[in-house]
Structures are given as C-alpha cells and as structure tokens.
Amino acid sequence: MSMVLSQEDLTFWEENGFVVVQNAVPDEHLEAAVNAIWDFLDADAHKPEDWYKHKPRTENRNDSPISHTGMVEIYQHQALWENRQYPKVHQAFSDIWETDRLWVSLDRANMKPPTHPDKPEWDNRGMIHWDVDTSKTPIAFGVQGVLYLTDTADNQGGFQCIPGFHKQFQNWAQTQPTKRNFHSPDLTGLTVQSIAGKAGDLLIWHRLLPHGNGYNRSKKPRLAQYITMFPAREENLAVLPPLLQDSLHQRIQAWQERRPTSGWPGDPREWEHKHGTTAELTSLGKKLLGTESW
Secondary structure (H helix, E strand, O other), X not given: OOOOOOHHHXXXXXXXXXXXXXXXXXXXXXXXXXXXXXXXXXXXXXXXXXXXXXXXXXXXXXXXXXEOOOEEOOOOOHHHHHHHOOHHHHHHHHHHHOOXXXXXXXXXXXXXXXXXXXXXXXXXXXXXXXXXXXXXXXXXXXXXXXXXXXXXXXXXXXXXXXXXXXXXXHXXXXXXXXXXXXXXXXXXXXXXXXXOEOOOOEEEEEOOOOEEEOOEOOOOOEEEEEOOEEEOOOOOHXXXXXXXXXXXXXXXXXHHHOOOOOOOOOOOXXXXXXXXXXXXXXXXXXXXXXXXXX
C-alpha cells in the first residue's frame, strides 16, 4: 500500500507533534464501533438520560464500566478490531515508524457525556498529561492515536494538546523544579489547543506531547477509539526471550478471552467475556496482534 501521509503531513507532524488522517476507516466501521459502545454500556444513544446511566469509576471505586473522563472499558469487540486492522490505519502508523512490522495496542474507547447541572459526578473539566514517565532519560520515541468515531467540535470534550511541545520538552524540563510532576506539566505559559475533527479522522501524536480530553460543554457526547501501533517485538516468535513470550501470550489470551491485558482497569461486569465472541482477524490483524510473524 502506498503512503497515507503526504510530505506536507510529515512536515506538519515534525513541527506540531501530531497529524490527522482523514477518512481513516469506512463509515460502516464507525457506525459499528459507536453501536458497540452503546451496547456495551446498555444505553440508548438517543436518550440523553442514558448517557449518565452508570456512575463513573473513580480512584476510590472500581465498580463501573466507564470512568469520569469517559474511558469505556471495552477492549476486544469485533468492531474495535475492524478499525485496528484496517489497512489505511496500519499504513498511517507505518509511515511514521518507517516500517510495516508493527503490533497494535489493545486499547479501549471513550464516551464523554456533556457536563450537566444535575450530574456533578460527570462534570469533568478535562486534563493534560503524559502517558510516559518523563523523568526517564532518554525518553524513547513513541506515538499514540485516537480515532474520532463521530464529528467532534472543539467544545465537545475531545482531544486537546500543546502543539509543538515535543520539540520544546528538553529545554522546558531544564527550567522546572527537580521534583516536578513527571506525568503532568505545569501549564504556566503554555497554550492548550482543542483539536476538532470529523468522524473517521485518525489523530496520531508524539508521546512527548502533553495531551488529554477536554471539557464537554456541548450538547452531545464525545465518542472515540484509542489506537496506537509500535514496532513488533519479534524477530522469530519461537525464540522470543521469556519476558516477551509472556507479553505475547498475554496479548493473545486477552484477545481470545475478550479481556484487557494487565494494567487496564477492566470492566467489573466482564460484559465482553460473558456476551461476546472472539474477534475474527484478517491476515494483517493476526500480524498486528502477534499470532503471525511479519
């Protein structure tokens, strides 16, 4: 497959630390993923009261399939896999990594409802953070990604970031206190930008870009799926070191059993495990999971 990102896209990526791929997946894939999220939440998208059906999970209470930031604990649904294994999505990440030999993250989805005066538990103002410990040096290159499942306005609680910060990080870090927060920057003097998008936009960002989801002040929920890819941890699957064998075994088992891999909160109801069927993978999907070698 030819490159998805143009030279203009790659220049924008280098300068801003993120890039948007339009129409990354077909409309029917978007619809299937949206329906999967609402089915998982046992909610009717057309009934606003259903958006707030579940009390959000918090740090002190892990009894909900959704967090106060809208993170939906769905991981292995066929609809999510259809987006992960769609060739254009893979090619976009390949263009950045400069290799086809990638594995895909087994990440979750997001449904962030609008703020509501009668639902204070859902009044989440958003956040800016890193998913990597920035105290470590050097910080290895990495990317992350999010697929907009519906049109998302800049006030709808979607992706926000500090464009270009990946280029400023080293100089900025030298000006910060020794005991700074290594997972969230002091925003003094920094400008956070909300990135609106259309359904089907795939936004890929540099892992050093401070980012998060925003404050949903609109009248609609924000729906998205997180997808990223990284170099396949293989040379020959049969001779992987034990630690990577365990990692690969866990990935395959999670897919087969319809569960999250370790480190994710998971769904206390185990809805996917109890009600779903193991997702069917294409040849590309099997390579992205790791059941077939590149």
